[in-house]
Amino acid sequence: MRATIINPFYTSVKSVCFTFCLLVLLAPLNAAELLSTEKRAQALHISSEKIELTITALNDSTFEVSYEADGVKQLPSFALSEEVKQRDLIVTELSQNEKAFTFSAKNISAVINKDSLGVSFYRDGKLLVSEEAGFFAHDTLRGFRFALQDDEKLMGGGQRVLGMDRRGHRMPLYNRAHYGYTTESSQMYYSLPAVMSTNMYAIGFDNSASGFLDIGHTESDVLQFEAVGGRTSYIISSGETYAEIVKNFVDVTGKQPLPPRWALGNYASRFGYKSQKQTLETVEQFRKDDIPLDAVVLDLYWFGPDIKGHMGNLQWDKNTFPQPEKMIKTLKKNGVKTILITEPFILSTSTQWDSAVENDALARSLGGGPRRFDFYFGNTGLVDVFDEAAQDWFWDFYAALDQQGVAGWWGDLGEPEVHPGDSIHHFNGDKVTGDEIHNVYGHQWAKMVYERQTKLTPNERPFIMMRSGFLGTQRYGIIPWTGDVSREWGGLKPQVELSLQMSMFGLAYTHSDLGGFAGGEVFDPELYIRWMQYGVFQPVYRPHAQDNIAPEPVFHDQATKDIVREFVKLRYRLLPYNYSLSFENSLSGLPMMRPTFLHSASSDIENSTSYFWGDAFLVQPITDPGVTNVKMKLPPGVWFNFWNDSRYKNLSDDQETPLEIEVSVSLKELPVLVKAGSFIPMAKDIQSTEAYDPSDLTVHYYHDPSVTQTTYTMYDDDGQSADSIKQANYQTIDFQAMSSDAGLQLDTQVKGSFADAPKSRDITFVVHGVNEIVSEVLVNGSAVKVLDAKAFVKSHQAAYWNEKTQQLRVKARLESRLELLIK
Template structure:
């Protein structure tokens, strides 16, 4: 049976119920202590709860998620109010909310007014664990942590990308229309208490229930409209550093990739591609023939991404035009706010752009259009928290405090919508350090920020990545090697481990500050090893791209915590150092030096598993010890796996049937939205495999791993359904 009783709200007073109002499918309850709470059921069956303190009027916020009320009329039955599938019942000190009759109390919520502001406290009666809160959380579950919802970058650590969304192991999920600096506190292990403080004097959130974490996450993607499909080339290997300074360095870079026969899909240019911060244009002194460079890159199958920031110096090419058109932030008197700081690079002053200004779509957007026309294929939006913007800034009447968390999302929205309008059949890519709920719908991929090149920060990346994924950001990566390494190359062993990890995450980019990050920067033996992993990445692209399509279609993240696949496994609930990459691969990165420990413990959930490298079968249900081999990252294949690689399809039959959708399209256009794609459903059974959706003759190399042996088959499939029996 489902868990039924969801919430009980207590208003910290006795007999305080004062007044009820039922209007337009919405229930409002007013209490003598001044707290007012309203409820309605949305058209998608979620419960919206809004609580206001005394004399507080809810300020309309255009950036909040506002879901329409359902058409279901509210009914009153004695001391109960029926809102669709929710039942609100008056009790001595307030009211409770049920889905259907059940005596088990699972959650209670208390609203009160404190010195810190408006407070809500939720208590778990089943000692459930909490999960979520965005890229700010670096553990699988949330235990004894506090989050202040205010996007920021911690130099040398990580970017804090907060998403005010969390859910419990019991299936309850909450999304808050949060304001800047709302505080979320979570209790210790075994005492699952959450507290939410708001200085604004009100709280506004949605509640919904699903019977599995995967369904919760999938539903959140739909709720927040976080589904998108970025270009296929973005899943290849992306080479970056701070930074390549001129055309010749890029030519030489590509020549080296060709020399070592290492594939590369994108080159990323940091600050040196322009002369002044805010130019949004090439420094022609160092980048003399950009059209020629673009042709060279395209001929070699390499895309170009360039950085831009929200700051514009007074001597930049854009400043006068932007100022004239009013697309900079203002001061309280309505004048362009003048800024100074490290990003000015010696200039006298500058401004910070306002992505929601009246003329921003054309004035700012046209600059990005011109960038695209010079051959720039993707946009790297940095410092977009925004980092270091002054508190006295105003954006269309919103103070910096009010607009801060939404800044980067609106910047991404501007770029994306402009690109789609001017280049309707091109699929944009935005690489961003920040964002907010729903940013991902604008083809945004995030990374974890300017981390240091250390094992401590490397270990954090796993938890950061899986929490980004469950919070709406499936397309995620980290600076392979760590951004800060004291202007030296990262330690060789650490770089190898980070590259191995990068092979098995959604977006694979090496990046660093004032030191090399290329795969040949050590010795020939290391180059050969790193090449093998980059080659492996390209072999896995059919599996990776199909997994990205699953994010687009169903809202299931590419990089997943173990508990999404094993929700009832206690170890999986708490595991922060292992994760699933797609449906069938489980990775356990080596996050310590070999000299510290010769072996690594890996947990295999119940069932049969196969070693990724030698395909040996292993019985799960416990921990195993694995030798720390510098040549390998521990990866395991789940029984029932269907792994479409570039040159073959690996099949691992199980007693129960399994399925996988092999998806493909041209990878760069929006024709897939019109149905121009290939989608082949592969159904694996104990003794056979079936292919549905074959539209033309195709040949597949099958490798079937079964009963300790390997069967190899070359099959030619014709239009229609095809069933292949195993020998």
């Protein structure tokens, strides 16, 4: 048995740099020899007669643990980003005693038993988790076993409707459609082989194969991952809070690139628009009804007149879309982008079947020809997205459509929905079966589209909506949704749980088909309104449904339309705040939808009825009919009702037992609270994001004397350049509030720049919670007049205090810095 300090990522391209890496024999060695370990080395390699164990520090709080055994086929890592393999090395230390080795990074340690090679993980001397039997491999099964502690709760597994605590469940790891689901589902479109524990660690299994995640189901004290093939490796991250765990885990699986700003707008989408005429008329109706719109999504009728028989055509049906380029230009002129659905299935009845076969674009049968099979849409083959030549063939269609003006891609059925297991072969540098590679098919498809779109249009951000993928697929810009949810109250109920579970592992843009997709015989205006209200505070605002009931608000009764219009407009007013959440996600990995326990180490992880939208909003969707009063769990602090500024206080520091309050709501309101000390920047009303003007903002500040100091950062750039973050081509507008006996001081400072950045910004500050007469307002040290409402509207720099609402409004101009003092 021997141990070596190496860097496995660099052994090929940078092997020269590591010729001096320390070789440590596992025969007895003295401590002085071990302490001479080269500090740049970030991996420990242990060899025994049976296995090779490598532990690599990926950041100060994360290890990759890999096992190799004779006769156990390995596949490459799909979960880890390329960036993490190229970064500067992490400082590590190695020590030993008679029984064990201890390999440590700054915030995590691995203790390896010399006799069993079992590994236990610690943070600050506290046990996180231990391998139980650890790594195992048999002819048809491989995986890992970990010992669970008695009071431990665990999230994970990806899209499931099982509750936030997934302990006690055995979950299939096989991406699979669940049509018309409601309040229970153990297997859905996007599984994740990962868990996050109340013991403050996360484990992700970097294995693409079909398998199971057993969290204390078969054996109550054992976490078992098992798969029929794939890579025998896992990633473990730790943190003092869940937010830290998320940041550390996403740091190695990859951060989500910024989407184009228009992706945060409203979509017209259904199954589906059947003609160019219907598409244009629908978009025009949004304009007539004064409902903002940024994109139209075309389902499968763009390439064929029927649901069946045409999938794989990958070209316009000119009978129903006779002038697609003209249509796209007309839409674009009105600020509306065109998004097209594509699927990876090429039917034998499609116009591209012969071309796909001739170009070897399809996954193969055991005999070597294309593997054909039947499914709902017809007899088909499956594009081999793992084969570069097949990618070339597939991408040619995307490239042609891009030249016609298509702005985004909707990849559907990418689980794949039907995928023969051991009777289909893909080429991934070597032949692999469907079962070995199933769970990364959507991941590889997204990677193909993202990388090739980036190469084709390097100055633009790709838009890629897909419903299936793997750990780390977010680094390819994926926008996932929760699949074909039933159009009923039961379908709305689990949506928060689904988005939170995915967001905690990096999939921050997980969202639902607003209004529900499947079924429904009679339009339920209350259900529709409640779902559309919830959509304002989820990452993507996209109503979508089977068209027996229109998903678009413009085709409903006037009362429904009027309520929904106000919420769509609110979504657009919140664009500066929402876009800043996108920036924060891309910079740090923090989700947009956040569980109420995110910034804590609480063991109470089961709340999925309410959530934070960013740090400012506490949102609780209404998921039952006829509700007029809602009970909400109030986190510590002072909170304002978003609609009427009523205040609620929870002055306890007890995260485990939040105060319960009751909030009255009408059909025109959703239970939304704003935390005292929050800044919320808002824009003026616009018809599409192309009209967004960041030089004219309303900034709401929620003041309470209990909050003496707070900060907030708004991000701004051109909304489309791919290099905004990498090249620092963006601005931050940093807000700070300080409250004292001298008054309330609001400081604002602009940092950074980008092309066409506003030279100045006209800002109307709305300070909530001003319950005393305002005696004086100073802007940059100079007093401004406190006017009445009518005079304030006509002024350029002034103040107005509304005694009834207890809101103070101050108009001012921000250039590089602005200071307000309110006495």
